Amino acid sequence: DAGVTQSPTHLIKTRGQQVTLRCSPISGHKSVSWYQQVLGQGPQFIFQYYEKEERGRGNFPDRFSARQFPNYSSELNVNALLLGDSALYLCASTGQGALTGELFFGEGSRLTVL
Amino acid sequence: QQQVKQSPQSLIVQKGGISIINCAYENTAFDYFPWYQQFPGKGPALLIAIRPDVSEKKEGRFTISFNKSAKQFSLHIMDSQPGDSATYFCAASPVYNNNDMRFGAGTRLTVKP
Numbered sequence: 001d002a003g004v005t006q007s008p009t010h011l012i013k014t015r016g017q018q019v020t021l022r023c024s025p026i027s028g029h030k031s032v033s034w035y036q037q038v039l040g041q042g043p044q045f046i047f048q049y050y051e052k053e054e055r056g057r058g059n060f061p062d063r064f065s066a067r068q069f070p071n072y073s074s075e076l077n078v079n080a081l082l083l084g085d086s087a088l089y090l091c092a093s094t095g096q097g098a099l100t101g102e103l104f105f106g107e108g109s110r111l112t113v114l
Numbered sequence: 115q116q117q118v119k120q121s122p123q124s125l126i127v128q129k130g131g132i133s134i135i136n137c138a139y140e141n142t143a144f145d146y147f148p149w150y151q152q153f154p155g156k157g158p159a160l161l162i163a164i165r166p167d168v169s170e171k172k173e174g175r176f177t178i179s180f181n182k183s184a185k186q187f188s189l190h191i192m193d194s195q196p197g198d199s200a201t202y203f204c205a206a207s208p209v210y211n212n213n214d215m216r217f218g219a220g221t222r223l224t225v226k227p
Contacts, residue, residue: 004157033212042120042203042217043158056213090157100210105157 002027004106006091012112013081021076021109025093031055032074033103034066035090043090049074078111086113117141118206120218127225133191135221137204140185144206144216149178149189152201152220161202162189165209194225 005024013019025032031050035043048056049068068074072093078085088108094101119138127133139147148163164171164178164187171178177190191198201222207215 041219042118042205044217045213045215048213056211058213092157094212100212102160103158103212103215105159107155107157 004091004093004104006089006106006109008109009107010110010112012114014114015081015083017081017113018077018079019081019111021078021089021091021111022073023076023091023093023106024073025091026095026104029093029095029104030072031094031096031101032068032072033092033094034074034076035092035105036060037088037090037108039087046076081113083113086111117144117216118204118218120204120221122221123219124222125224127194127223129194129196129225129227131194131225133189133194133198133223133225135189135202135204135223136186137188137206137218138184138186139206139216141206141216142185143208146207146209147178147180147187148205149176150203150205150217152203158203191223194223196225196227199223199225 007022033048034046037043045058047066052068063079066076090108092103092105117140149161150158151161152158162173162176166182175192180187201220203220204218
C-alpha cells in the first residue's frame with residue numbers, strides 16, 4: 001500500500017517567489033497535516049485539514065496557506081519566500097478523527113530559498 | 115515555542131550497548147508522549163508512545179520510562195544495533211489534539227559496529 005506521497009521532493013526558489021507543495025494521504029485517510037522541519041530541529045505544526053476544512057493552524061504568518069481537495073489530497077502554499085523558509089516540509093495523514101490518531105509522515109519536500 | 119527539551123543532541127553507542135535519550139516537558143496539559151524515528155531522507159515514523167497512567171512501556175528493545183512528577187520521559191534502546199542509527203524525536207501533546215504536538219529538537223544516534 002502506498003504511504004503518504006509528497007511532491008516535489010526537492011526545489012530551489014529565490015526570495016520573494018511563491019511555492020506550492022503537494023501531498024496525497026494514505027488511501028482512506030481524511031486528515032492531512034503540514035509540518036515545517038528546519039535543519040537540526042523537530043517538526044513544527046503549520047496546518048491541519050479534515051474533510052476539506054481547516055481544523056488547526058500553528059504559529060506561522062499569513063504567507064502560509066493550504067487547502068484540501070475532495071479526494072483528500074492537499075496543497076501548501078508559501079508566498080513571498082524568505083531565506084528562513086528553507087526547510088523540509090512534511091505532510092502527515094491520520095486515519096482516525098480530526099484531531100487524534102497516529103501521524104503517518106511522508107518523506108517531505110525540501111525547499112531551499114536563495 | 116519549543117516546550118519539549120531533548121538531550122543529548124548526538125549520541126554514539128557501541129553495538130550491543132544501551133542508548134538513552136531524555137526529554138522534559140513544561141505543559142501539564144500534555145498527556146500523550148510519542149517517540150519518532152527518522153532515517154536520512156525519510157519522514158519521521160512512530161516508534162513507541164506512552165500515556166501518563168503508566169510509568170513504563172516496553173516494545174521489543176525499545177522502552178519508554180515516564181516520570182510524571184518530574185515531567186520527564188526517556189527512551190531506552192537495549193542491545194543497540196547499527197540499523198538503529200537514526201535521529202530520534204520525542205514529542206508531547208494533549209491526547210485529543212494532534213495539532214498541539216510539540217517535538218523535541220532531536221537526537222542523532224550512531225551505533226558503531
